[in-house]
Amino acid sequence: MSILPVVNITGALGGNQFEPSIAVNTLNPNIMCVVAVDTSTGPTLTGFYRTIDGGSTWSTTVLPQPSGYSGAEAPTIDYTFPSTFIVTVHLFNGINDGTIASYTSFDNGETWQPPVIVQAGYGTIVHNDEPFIAVDRSPGSPYRGHAYVGYTPLATTSSAIFTQRSVTQGLTWEPPDRQSNPRGIHDRAALAVGFSGQVYAGYIITGPASPSALLRISYDGGINYEPQLDRQATFISSVVPAPSPLPVPNYAFRVQTNLCLGADISVGPNSGTVYAVWNDARNGYTDVFLSKSPDGLLWSAPVSITGAPPGTQNFFPFITVSPFAGTIRVIYMTNRIDGFLLDVFVAESFDGGATFSNRRLTTTSFNPNGNSPVPTVLIGDYITAATAAPDNLAAVWMATTPPTGKLDVYFGT
Secondary structure, rough: OOOOOOOOOOOOOOOOOEEEEEEEEOOOOOOEEOOOOEEOOOOOOOEEEEEOOOOOOOEHHHHHHHHHEEEEEEEEEEOOOEEEEEEEEEEHHHHHHOEEEEEEOOOOOOOOOEEEEEEEEEEEEEEEEEEEEEOOOOOOOOOOOOOOEEEEOOOOEEEEEEEEEEEEOOOOOOOOOOOOOOOOOOOHHHHHHOOOEEEEEEEEEEEOOOOOOEEEEEEOOOOOOOHHHHHHHEEEEEEEOOOOOOOOOOOOOOOOOOOEEEOOOOOOOOOOOEEEEEEOOOOOOOEEEEEOOOOOOOOOOOOOOOOOOOOOEEEEEEEEEEEOOOEEEEEEEEOOOOOOEEEEEEEEOOOOOOOEEEOOOOOOOOOOOOOOOOOOOOOOOOOOOEOOOOOOEEEEEEEEEEEOOOOEEEEEO
């Protein structure tokens, strides 16, 4: 995989594409698969984009909807050996709104098995949202190939974090397991798989209790999670949620305060280390913080990793930890260049999180409102990244593209 210019994956499509998620074949870094919310065919569906030349060119399509569902959103994708990709999405359609489904490809995204219902939703009664997929691909794990999905059943005043596991690479799913306690306000689950197959299931609770980043751990491939007593969780850090929208004139897009986890499964000096990142407003502006732990139990004090000027807004962080070298890379959106227009940066650490350097990924700053005279209320809730061999960043994000102002999915290294 060579270092490429930024590529607009979906520029030739109609509609909008946003909330991209990327996964890379560890054995062949030329093969990468991306999913995103896609309205190019009219309804909101799961767009699927694939490259076999390291990101230079991309094929584009949409994944088929299960019968009885009119749309999909919030897709994520992950990879495991030798050529398996698994996607999870949130499906909606009237009384079945809030259903979580999965798709599996055993041939590097060329063909897909029929969609599988992970957990049915029932509209406003049980509305499962924000799925996140993590697949065990650690060479040191006895559970390699297991897939785990986290999601958030929403209610009007409270929500929770649930996980489910699949030992059939997404073809069937076991019953749900609630991770969070007490119930409160949660936006999204965070999952990562460690060197020996530990499953790290984390989340941020933003209310009514003191906002905190919390974690539970499974040491037996997702059967049981510790601590077990009353589903109590390990404390990572206190959190000051980002204001939504951010306090910048003519910003109206929402910004969630979500946790993202990464684990070092390399054989490097920091193998086994777990990392947590999130956007946080503790300093009076939204910045990206990182905590780390040797075992998921004892966590370091959070530190800012952006080096951004005070008063700038830095959000949508996503971490990828290289399985080859242990390199930590956190991508995020920021207004640090213009004050209003947005860019995507990456914070990189080659010493286990002791120090970080930051560089710009975007080549052109973009207007979150596109060409609209009315501030946009949604540009998506996340961007994502992965690591390609031998130790290269593969990142995807959404940005508005002149002159149309439509949201497109971009790829950068």
